[in-house]
Amino acid sequence: MKHFYRAIGILGFVTILGGISPAIRAESAPILIVQNSAEDLFNSALAKSEAGDIQGAIADYTEAIRLNPNYAKAYNKRGIIHGRNLKDYPAAKADFDRAIEINPNYGDAYYNRARVREFLEDKDGAIADYHKAAELYQKDGNTNDYQDAIKHLEMLQE
Structure with a gap:
């Protein structure tokens, strides 16, 4: 009988009509708190960006950065959105500056x-950055990106 009362206390009081009393249900319902990791938010931002939800992607990258202030990839991806999608070049540059500050060997x-x-x-500044990107791509054996950086570098130097 003791277990019966404990079960009622946990599950709530069943009324004559067969429902659970809302007052008791509210007290006994478990509260689910979902916490996303910076990596979860990064992946969510990627998906949102690909789906065209630019503001949602920026919000998720920003939250990922809040959770991990040294998340260079999140700064880089958010910078891409600021530049490519929003044409906010100063904000994009600030994100790339921070990504490079965190990881000075980040070719992208x-x-x-x-x-x-x-x-x-x-x-x-563009010439210097293309040169550094090409150097890092070559060091990493990333031939395609190396050639692309060299092509842009040569166009600027004409």
């Missing part, structure tokens, strides 16, 4: 910052 961040510097008419 140098390449992306070079693209933004072109839009900002900072030719010398």
Whole structure:
């Protein structure tokens, strides 16, 4: 009988009509707290970006960065959205600057910052970044990206 009362206390009081009393149900219902990791938010942002939910992607990248302030990939991806989708080149550059500050060997961040510097008419900065990106791509054996960075570098130097 003791277990019966414990079960009623946990499950709530069943009324004559067969429902659970709302007051008791509210007290006894478990509260589910969902916490996303920075990586979960990063992946969510990628999916949102691909689906065209630009503001949702930015929100998720921003939250991932809040959870992990040294998440260079999240800064880089958010910078891409700021530049490509929103044409907010100063915000994009700030994100690429931070990604490079976190990881000075991040070729994609140098390449992306070079693209933004072109839009900002900072030719010398773009040349320096394409050069650094090419150097890092070559070091990593990333032939396609190396050749792309060299192509952009040569176009700027003409």
